[in-house]
Amino acid sequence: MNETQKKPIEQKFGDRVQETTNKYINSNCIIKSHDLIQQGYKVYLLAQGTNAPYKGSKGHLDATADVNVLTDMFIKYGANSNIGISLKDTNLVVLDIDRHTPHKNGLRSLKQAGINANFDSEVFETTPRQGIHVFYRVPDGLDIKTFKHDLMDGVELITDKITVAPSVKSLGGGSIGYQHFGSNFSDANIMPQWLIDLATNVPTSGHGKQYKQARYTVQERWEMVLNGFTEGQRNMQAVSLSGYLLRIEVDPNVAYQIIQKINSESDMPLPDKEINTLFRSVYNKERQRAKRGIA
Structure with missing residues (x-):
């Protein structure tokens, strides 16, 4: 403009x-x-x-x-x-690639998975913490509600909402802005096949989604408590911290309140419904683990 x-x-x-x-x-x-x-x-x-x-x-x-x-x-x-x-009813999804921590780099994760993605011709925005938001249109016949969100370490598929340029973020005493590249969001390209494969590869059991629990150190988990869940790792971090709290015998109701509070104070909170489903899945898994006597 x-x-x-x-x-x-x-x-x-x-x-x-x-x-x-x-x-x-x-x-x-x-x-x-x-x-x-x-x-x-x-x-x-x-x-x-x-x-x-x-x-x-x-x-x-x-x-x-x-x-x-x-x-x-x-x-x-x-x-x-x-x-x-x-993003609801827009037929748009956003590939969120996190790059702001040394050990969790979404571009590196994609490369290690054999995916040589090139975003030069895509509609995308860079984030204040050096991340990338790539906008895609969903092909006809695919149900966004069934998509997997956490695709791999540092790579997340966002389907509900997204902060956009020219918004800014206060960092290090200054402000850094989101930057837009390409044409309008409505001109975004169709999801590539490799992304469709990642997004639709959701293992299920019964009627619920099964979450794979990521491994984080105790220090990293307590950093989540202080700093909130990180874009690109929100689900994995919430799952990991939920399991950790339950395994150290924090009362389940208190653990759930802790997860809710951390999520609400995160930069991009997950929907309450998703947090509830996620915590319930981890709680059931930990109950089964306890019954089998697994430490």
């Missing part, structure tokens, strides 16, 4: 979003959110410099395609709020 295109959009918002001095608020996030609504996406706001919902808001559940409703949100929370889009 060039400068001549930006001005009318900014003025349209400026009719309602004004500072007390009656000067128009100039916010790239306001301009971009309006553009996203015009493209057909539902937008929601996040606390400035974070991926967390504002206190008292419902996060992605507040996502709207109504310009007036969104404008009221900016008036309430501030023009420099971060923005996200709901």
